Amino acid sequence: MSRRRFLKQASAVAGGAAAAALASTKSAAQELAAEPWEKIYGAAFTAYGERSRFEQPVIRHIFTPYGGIAPGSGAALSPIEALEGTLTPSGLHNIRNHSGTPEIDPARHQLVVHGLVERPLKFSIDALSAYPMVSRIHFLECSGNSSRAVTPKPAQVPAGAMHGNIACSEWTGIPVRVLLEEAGVKPEAKWILAEGADSAHMSRSVPMEKILDDAMIALYQNGERLRPEQGYPVRLLLPGWEGNMNVKWLRRLKATATPTYTKDETSKYTDLLPDGRAMQFTFEMGVKSVITKPSSTMTLPRQGLYEISGLAWSGAGRIRRVEVSTDGGATWRDAALTGDERPKAFVRFRLPWEWKGGEAVLASRATDERGRVQPTRAEWTSQYAPANTYHYNAIVTWAVGTDGKVTHVFA
Amino acid sequence: MSRRRFLKQASAVAGGAAAAALASTKSAAQELAAEPWEKIYGAAFTAYGERSRFEQPVIRHIFTPYGGIAPGSGAALSPIEALEGTLTPSGLHNIRNHSGTPEIDPARHQLVVHGLVERPLKFSIDALSAYPMVSRIHFLECSGNSSRAVTPKPAQVPAGAMHGNIACSEWTGIPVRVLLEEAGVKPEAKWILAEGADSAHMSRSVPMEKILDDAMIALYQNGERLRPEQGYPVRLLLPGWEGNMNVKWLRRLKATATPTYTKDETSKYTDLLPDGRAMQFTFEMGVKSVITKPSSTMTLPRQGLYEISGLAWSGAGRIRRVEVSTDGGATWRDAALTGDERPKAFVRFRLPWEWKGGEAVLASRATDERGRVQPTRAEWTSQYAPANTYHYNAIVTWAVGTDGKVTHVFA
Numbered sequence: 001m002s003r004r005r006f007l008k009q010a011s012a013v014a015g016g017a018a019a020a021a022l023a024s025t026k027s028a029a030q031e032l033a034a035e036p037w038e039k040i041y042g043a044a045f046t047a048y049g050e051r052s053r054f055e056q057p058v059i060r061h062i063f064t065p066y067g068g069i070a071p072g073s074g075a076a077l078s079p080i081e082a083l084e085g086t087l088t089p090s091g092l093h094n095i096r097n098h099s100g101t102p103e104i105d106p107a108r109h110q111l112v113v114h115g116l117v118e119r120p121l122k123f124s125i126d127a128l129s130a131y132p133m134v135s136r137i138h139f140l141e142c143s144g145n146s147s148r149a150v151t152p153k154p155a156q157v158p159a160g161a162m163h164g165n166i167a168c169s170e171w172t173g174i175p176v177r178v179l180l181e182e183a184g185v186k187p188e189a190k191w192i193l194a195e196g197a198d199s200a201h202m203s204r205s206v207p208m209e210k211i212l213d214d215a216m217i218a219l220y221q222n223g224e225r226l227r228p229e230q231g232y233p234v235r236l237l238l239p240g241w242e243g244n245m246n247v248k249w250l251r252r253l254k255a256t257a258t259p260t261y262t263k264d265e266t267s268k269y270t271d272l273l274p275d276g277r278a279m280q281f282t283f284e285m286g287v288k289s290v291i292t293k294p295s296s297t298m299t300l301p302r303q304g305l306y307e308i309s310g311l312a313w314s315g316a317g318r319i320r321r322v323e324v325s326t327d328g329g330a331t332w333r334d335a336a337l338t339g340d341e342r343p344k345a346f347v348r349f350r351l352p353w354e355w356k357g358g359e360a361v362l363a364s365r366a367t368d369e370r371g372r373v374q375p376t377r378a379e380w381t382s383q384y385a386p387a388n389t390y391h392y393n394a395i396v397t398w399a400v401g402t403d404g405k406v407t408h409v410f411a
Numbered sequence: 412m413s414r415r416r417f418l419k420q421a422s423a424v425a426g427g428a429a430a431a432a433l434a435s436t437k438s439a440a441q442e443l444a445a446e447p448w449e450k451i452y453g454a455a456f457t458a459y460g461e462r463s464r465f466e467q468p469v470i471r472h473i474f475t476p477y478g479g480i481a482p483g484s485g486a487a488l489s490p491i492e493a494l495e496g497t498l499t500p501s502g503l504h505n506i507r508n509h510s511g512t513p514e515i516d517p518a519r520h521q522l523v524v525h526g527l528v529e530r531p532l533k534f535s536i537d538a539l540s541a542y543p544m545v546s547r548i549h550f551l552e553c554s555g556n557s558s559r560a561v562t563p564k565p566a567q568v569p570a571g572a573m574h575g576n577i578a579c580s581e582w583t584g585i586p587v588r589v590l591l592e593e594a595g596v597k598p599e600a601k602w603i604l605a606e607g608a609d610s611a612h613m614s615r616s617v618p619m620e621k622i623l624d625d626a627m628i629a630l631y632q633n634g635e636r637l638r639p640e641q642g643y644p645v646r647l648l649l650p651g652w653e654g655n656m657n658v659k660w661l662r663r664l665k666a667t668a669t670p671t672y673t674k675d676e677t678s679k680y681t682d683l684l685p686d687g688r689a690m691q692f693t694f695e696m697g698v699k700s701v702i703t704k705p706s707s708t709m710t711l712p713r714q715g716l717y718e719i720s721g722l723a724w725s726g727a728g729r730i731r732r733v734e735v736s737t738d739g740g741a742t743w744r745d746a747a748l749t750g751d752e753r754p755k756a757f758v759r760f761r762l763p764w765e766w767k768g769g770e771a772v773l774a775s776r777a778t779d780e781r782g783r784v785q786p787t788r789a790e791w792t793s794q795y796a797p798a799n800t801y802h803y804n805a806i807v808t809w810a811v812g813t814d815g816k817v818t819h820v821f822a
Contacts (some may be wrong), residue, residue: 028525031533032663035519042511043639044482047470048462048502052643054517055636059458084631085546085583090500091459100453106465108446114439119628122442132763135749156649172496178727197449222501222633225466228454232463250442296616307543338546341752352543358447407628 051091058082060092070098075142076229080292081313086346087137088167088341090222095229096142096165099200101349102249102400106233109197110216118184118203125233128219136216136239137345139313141166141285143242143269147389149377149396154408156167159295162408163360163396166313168346169230172220174254187249189255193262197251203411204245205259206238210283217250240315240344241283244269244284268338272385285315286375286393289322289349289366291292300404305358308335312347313369322349323369328361328397328411329376335364343369360400361411367378377410430668432648463503469493471503478811486553487640488575491703491722497750497757498548499578501633505654506640507553507576510611512661517644520608522628526665529595536644539630542585547627547650550724552577552696552736554653554680558800560750560788560807565819567812570706573819574807577724580641582632582648588623588666600666604673605647608662615656616670617649621694625650651726651755652694653802657664683796696726697804698731698785700760700777714768719746722759725779727814732778739808739822740787741770746775754780771811774822777783788821 051058052114060076076095078088088094095101106125114120145165148155155162176192185208195203206215216237218226226232231248235288238246244264259281270278289312294300308326312319319340324330335349349364366374381395397411462469471487484578488505489499499505506512517536525531559566564575587603596619603622606614617626627648629637637643642659649657655675670676670692681689691730700723705711719737722728730751734743748762760775777785808822 028523028531028663028665031525031531035515035608037513037515038610038612040513041481041610042483042508042513044511045471045473045485045487045506045508047473047487048467048638049504049506049638049640050502050516051459052517052636055643056459058635062456062458064456070452072453074456076456076458083634084544085581085634087581089633091461091637093460095456095460097453097456100447100455102451102453103463104448106463110442112439112442114442118671120439120442128711130715132761133720135759139817170496176740187423197446199449199452201449201544203647222500223494223498224469224500225463227460228463229457229460232466233474251449252439256437281648281718299516299539304541306541309544323793335706337675348546350543 021246040051040164052335058092060095061158061164066317072097072114075098075144075165077160078167079157079158079160080164080290081295081298083292084309086168086348087222088169090227090230091171093167093227093230093285094140094142094165095360096243098202099198101228102198103228104233104249105196109233109249111234112252113179113183115193115256116186116189117255118186121179121183123179128174128217128234131178133172133174134216135170135172137168137170138237138239138315138344139166139168139344139346140243140246143244143285143390149392149394150389154410156296157407158297159290159292163290169225171216171218173216173237174216176215177190179217180211185255188257189258193260194247194250194254195252196247196250202244202247202249203260203262204265204266205256205262208243235411240285241398242269242285245283269390271390272388274385276385282391286391287314287366287368287372288312288318288393289364289374290396291324291362291398294362294400294406295383295398296408298406298408300355300400302404303355306353306355306364308351308353310349310364312349312364312366313345314366314372316368316370316372317343317346318369319347320369321365322347324349324351325364326353326360329363355400357402361397361409362398362400363395363411365395433723437584441689458471465509469503471506471573472569474796476738482799483508485654486576488571489578489598490569490571491575491701492570492641492706492709493719494703497579497632497759499580501580501638501641504580504638504641505553505576507654508609509613510609512639513609514639515608515644515660520644522645522661523663524590525663526604526667527600528595528666529597529617532590532594534590539585539645542589544583544585545627546581548579548581548753549648549650550577550579550755550757551657552655552724554655554696554801557803560803560805565821567707567819570701570703580632581634582627582629584627584629584648587626589627590628591622595668599668602670604667604671605658605661606663607658608660611726613658613675614671614673614750615658616667616673616677617656621649651696653680653696656694672800680801682801683799685796687796693802695800698725698727698777698779698783699804699815700775700785701807702735702773702775702809704810705773705811707817707819709817711766711811711817714766717764717766719762719764719773721760721775723760723775723777724756725777725781725783726755727779727781728754729778729780730758731780733758734776735760736774737771738765740774743776746795766811767815772808772820773811774804774806774808
């Protein structure tokens with residue numbers, strides 16, 4: 001659906017319902033009586049700007065399974081239910097940490113490239129800054145995102161507290177292959193071990209094919225240097241691949257002939273199958289979408305016009321299509337898309353919807369450029385053992401009651 | 412130049428020079444001796460993330476011409492010399508304020524649509540939030556950006572302190588025409604007066620044609636609600652048009668038959684011509700570019716590989732081409748572009764460059780999709796009276812000395 005047609009349809013609904021606008025019964029002059037802030041000189045310039053104090057309730061959803069003894073282990077999920085557009089503000093980016101956020105001095109940090117290379121190299125942050133860079137918009141999703149949807153009963157939490165272990169930013173950095181070419185990778189090197197400088201030394205093995213394709217040594221996030229919680233001063237970026245492989249606080253890349261089988265890729269981040277075996281190295285994140293507005297725990301304040309809006313993404317490339325249902329999947333309509341020209345990035349989908357006060361079940365279904373379609377919950381569940389909580393990408397359904405309350409349901 | 416060819420060329424230079432990389436003379440194990448932050452458990456999750464303390468010197472360049480008596484009047488320029496990519500972090504967005512930043516309660520703020528309309532309307536922020544939205548990435552440039560370049564001698568200041576009255580963000584909001592259609596604009600209405608809720612009641616007249624084309628009532632900036640310094644809770648966005656017309660803290664839109672000739676479009680924001688007349692209503696910002704790395708006041712630490720990197724934009728639409736010269740304009744080479752698919756948005760250009768220690772004069776020249784080419788300083792100056800400081804978009808030149816020092820020159 002073209003944007004023009006979408007807006008025409010939306011404005012037709014708005015003109016018919018006009019629920020959000022109040023016709024003025026007073027004169028414009030009366031309506032425009034000055035508010036207090038119009039009568040006083042405003043605040044001075046700031047060196048680095050912050051949010052309005054009225055927005056400070058919008059915060060990340062924090063999960064620390066080991067409690068106060070490990071307040072930096074777990075995850076902080078992005079409040080996607082309160083956000084709009086196709087980018088995540090850096091302050092609300094999701095975080096998955098294994099031993100807290102280290103405070104790294106960029107003047108001391110080094111990146112070492114070694115292993116099966118002709119010339120082992122080390123790079124200071126200053127040295128890296130002189131290299132040729134690329135800028136790309138990509139999502140980052142924890143492979144455990146949506147694990148709270150793998151429960152016997154649907155949890156009643158905000159959309160971000162369930163599906164917000166994801167974010168999307170513009171990343172700027174050096175193609176990894178530029179550094180590997182300088183080091184001279186030996187032909188027998190087929191994998192790269194990436195290791196972080198946190199006290200957990202989080203580390204993963206990455207196939208050389210991905211490294212030479214689109215892997216990036218990221219130094220900047222949304223125009224400025226990386227935030228500490230996203231790996232300051234330098235992280236690995238593997239577009240479309242599960243979040244933990246995008247190693248933060250990157251201290252070394254080691255070229256190896258085989259995977260290293262680190263603790264982080266054997267003790268976890270494997271997918272348990274129905275027959276009891278575990279599938280290892282499921283790198284690419286699946287095609288997925290979620291309606292963020294309206295969503296679970298919200299209440300529609302009145303009948304009338306709404307916009308159904310949400311996020312879609314795929315680790316395989318571009319989103320080609322997002323369909324939206326308001327009747328629990330019986331019928332589907334194509335939503336308008338923003339950002340669908342960007343591979344492995346958030347796409348915002350939108351569909352105007354008039355709520356006439358009845359029950360409704362809202363759902364979204366994404367299709368990517370490879371033609372892969374987001375599975376139903378039943379289809380996803382049949383692939384794995386009940387204990388598996390990684391790589392959940394099933395269709396999400398929200399029920400709207402006659403009282404306007406939006407709840408999470410398994411359709 | 413394709414990205415692949417660009418990277419191949421860059422990596423050939425890197426392989427030859429290797430100036431930024433130090434070959435390890437110790438073993439990898441010695442190089443990898445743990446830093447202090449690798450030995451201690453890191454920081455806990457935060458609800459809303461902030462920058463590293465090591466990045467806190469990166470701040471806006473603040474200009475308050477009336478000093479301490481009006482600390483919120485003037486401008487705060489974005490430190491483009493320290494940024495990368497195609498987006499500006501919200502905390503470092505440029506600001507042009509006429510009477511400080513008001514602190515507005517979104518529960519009280521109203522937007523009134525009145526004048527030559529069938530149905531005067533008012534909208535709360537909650538009501539606006541239900542309307543259909545669009546998300547687009549656009550730059551915002553003050554018409555007075557680069558006014559410090561209009562001096563008899565070239566000022567020696569960082570690039571952002573001269574050319575940083577500009578930023579680029581993703582904006583999400585409602586097409587203005589959706590609200591105007593609901594109000595029912597009368598045929599004789601040809602202009603819209605937009606007025607802010609700051610104590611200056613900053614106001615400008617906007618032709619109806621622009622309003623019906625791509626004007627937006629913006630509620631979100633880079634995924635979250637607008638920052639106060641960019642108009643929280645709601646601003647007008649006129650993609651590609653001079654910044655002050657994108658009225659912040661928007662309180663009313665009034666449909667009128669003619670321009671209102673407000674104080675803000677008569678006492679200022681007009682372009683003084685050589686014959687003494689002033690040109691009014693120069694809305695669209697010109698095609699422009701500036702090299703940010705390396706740039707004025709920086710010093711190249713060593714001979715070898717560098718990437719020349721900078722920003723280009725045009726109020727007329729897409730950037731088609733950016734050429735870079737390292738010999739003061741005698742010869743030009745095409746730079747690689749990122750973001751050139753986005754109209755009226757930042758494009759990042761990049762060109763690998765090997766500095767062999769001699770004198771060089773760096774310059775960039777942008778061309779937009781209408782075929783308009785960024786003028787030389789002499790061409791730009793000949794159009795205006797010497798006192799005019801608006802709409803400066805001439806080619807910017809940085810000289811590199813044999814000592815590596817980068818200075819601003821008029822070439």
